[in-house]
Amino acid sequence: MTVDLSTAFGRLRLKNPIGTASGTFGYGLEFAHYLDLAALGAISVKGLSFRPCHGNPPPRICETDAGMLNAIGLQNVGVDAFLAEKLPELARLGATVIANVWGDTEDDYVAVVERIGSDRRVAAIEVNVSCPNVVKGGMIFGNNPEALAALVKRIRAATGHPLVVKLSPNVTDIVACAHAAVDAGADALSLINTLVGLAIDLERREPKIGFTTGGLSGPAIRPVALRMVWEVRKAIPKIPIFGMGGIETVEHVVEFLIAGANAVQIGTANFRDPSLASRLVGELAAWCEDHGVARVSDLVDTLRTRPRPDHEFA
Amino acid sequence: MAVNESLRVLRTIHYDEHHYSLFVSAGTIGPKTKPGHFAMIQAGEGFRPYLRRAFSIADVTKVAGVPALEFVVKIVGVGTAALARFAEGTPLPVLGPLGVPFPIDDLLPSDRVALVAGGIGLAPLVLLARTLAARGIAADLFYGGRNENDVLKRADFERFLGPHRCRYATDDGSLGRRGRVTELFTNALAGGVRYRRVYACGPVAMFRALAELLAEAKLEGSFAMESEMACGFGVCLGCVVPMVDGRFATICKEGPCVSPAQIDWARL
């Protein structure tokens, strides 16, 4: 049996549902030595801003149980340097590139997107409205459905590229944010970004991260990510979803597909093993074959839930 | 280019309850390693330690005739404790060699250099001492620790550099001079020795003091720096230090060996 891994993702057709997550995959080129970029469904590059950004002062990271906190502060080379110095090589290597973008203001976001213009070497734009590690922008849009809708409307008007909005998990109602983004013109959603956390150095009574709080990623967040993918899938049956959060094995990939993601992105696990993402492509085909699944898309949104009972007081 | 490979544990030598040498098969990393390079090691499949840990490749050597990498490790937490307990033959995922090594290609046989180590900072200087010795370049070692147990692999340094070129300092005076390693080094400079370059690795306090000394004496330095690392190959941007030009530079990719003149010590 040959398994069909191809994945319809809105207007995009991905070779397979395995992508890599922004901020954990550099500009992709750093990984070219460890895996075949063209073998991945998509790669999302480090969040790009209009001007280059230095990021936050160190310390920026610390390990936590089953994961890590980071407050990088979106250090990046800027969209112009990306287009001039990174994108040509990514295109030459056959990578399906998703440009992850961010800004402090609506105008900043629009400026980045306009710079990318209609460049066909970029397959899609992923808008990060959910970075917890910058003082301005980011989270302000991610936490407030009205601000989010206004931002997405403006970006939608500025680009013809497929538009993926990456939602923040640091909200009470992820479905409200998903609706706001989709109603404003998002073609697809990515969830989840990191969860805001705090780690403390006991002896110094100081936060371990210079920014005080940081974004939690890794296996620790996987149950939260799965729940959010599932909630959004139930609420918006047709929207393409990239699921992510703590994926390390082929079983984790399948869990996300069953919960309702059409494709996934591998994040923090790339740090542990730089060749992991491409290996998962092969393992996914093998898993499907072992389980009699002919098309990987047949797995999507197949969670069988039991009806939830009403309270029963004794 | 770094490789990601599985290397076998060959032997672990425990110096005391806090320090050990871990020898693993050299794989294809061994022949590529230069002094100052480091590797990222996965200490087990569990969730703590979760990320790989960074270690200087202290030496490229042999264990019972088998080509080996040596890591000299100080136990400071879960990862360094876990790594001490692997049985012979255990496969360990190792990514390396990584980073910018010490600049040595421009040295001439007539040059004299200094090696300054604090505590576990000896690690990257072992292979450096071996390499300099092989090239016939004279090197003086200044090595300090809290006590005698902190000053490791003295026999190797003395074999490579000559015992007369190895000087020690300890906080409690249990070995060598009582005091700081930077005081030893200052005394040597006061004696009129000129060093072509000063290679150093140690705690931040030592780096700070030494950077000041080198700036005053107008001596060139190369420091093997540390920082918490998630990836080790330039993609997480977690391991940065502030530079004098206002940027943050990754220690894993632009370092670990950097010129102290480029670091913004006031912001570090």
Ligand SMILES: Cc1cc2nc3c(=O)[nH]c(=O)nc-3n(C[C@H](O)[C@H](O)[C@H](O)COP(=O)(O)OP(=O)(O)OC[C@H]3O[C@@H](n4cnc5c(N)ncnc54)[C@H](O)[C@@H]3O)c2cc1C
């Ligand atoms: C390029 C490089 C080379 C290194 N070479 C060596 C070496 O040859 N021998 C050796 O013993 N150690 C070396 N280190 C330090 C080593 O990586 C840390 O001691 C190790 O990661 C700590 O892991 P842990 O799980 O034991 O400690 P954790 O439980 O994670 O932390 C314990 C303490 O160590 C600190 N720490 C954690 N990671 C680092 C780090 N990367 N650098 C400095 N402090 C850290 C934490 O802040 C904490 O205070 C090197 C570090 C770098 C970046």
Ligand SMILES: Cc1cc2nc3c(=O)[nH]c(=O)nc-3n(C[C@H](O)[C@H](O)[C@H](O)COP(=O)(O)O)c2cc1C
């Ligand atoms: C070090 C680091 C940097 C990140 N930078 C970005 C970023 O620039 N833009 C973005 O949208 N997400 C960023 N993320 C979030 C990841 O893309 C991903 O959403 C999150 O880490 C959850 O997945 P994981 O648990 O598999 O890592 C970053 C995550 C980490 C760990």
Ligand code: FES
């Ligand atoms: S450790 Fe990830 S960039 Fe240096």
